[in-house]
């Protein structure tokens with residue numbers, strides 16, 4: 115079960131990163147090119163949010179299976195860099211990234227003008243992707259590539 119969940123969560127990161135990349139490129143180019151907010155923009159932005167929420171759910175389930183997560187012994191976990199990262203830091207940073215994406219998507223829906231919609235996506239999705247990259251970099255795992263899940 116653990117290996118399956120880790121593989122799923124690990125693989126979903128590519129979909130999340132790919133969709134975030136597409137959404138950001140489309141919104142930034144549309145913002146500077148003063149283009150309308152199209153159905154393509156709306157769909158990509160929505161799929162990106164759905165993918166990150168799915169990743170969040172997979173992460174939450176994985177949290178209870180991972181041998182690196184030690185929520186039952188927080189005191190000890192805090193003293194160990196790896197345990198602290200997987201027990202606290204990863205989840206907090208990723209929750210923050212997903213919150214940014216959720217707020218960005220909500221703002222893109224609320225904005226009356228195309229420019230406001232593109233700006234919301236560029237800003238919030240842009241910040242979220244930075245948080246995700248920093249979080250993965252901090253884990254010591256490759257940004258692209260699978261690991262066996264023991265560090």
Ligand code: HEM
Pocket residue numbers: 120123124127130166169170172173174176177178180181182183200204205208209211212246250255259260261262263264265
């Ligand atoms: C956008 C959200 C997220 C992304 C992009 C993400 C990304 C990743 C990546 C790249 C890995 C390493 C996989 C590997 O080494 O093959 C990982 C592992 C993990 N993530 Fe996430 N994650 C996200 C959200 C979450 C959340 C919200 C939680 C928990 C509440 C979580 C819990 C974990 C756990 C427990 C591991 C596995 C540690 C292990 O046993 O190796 N993740 N995540």
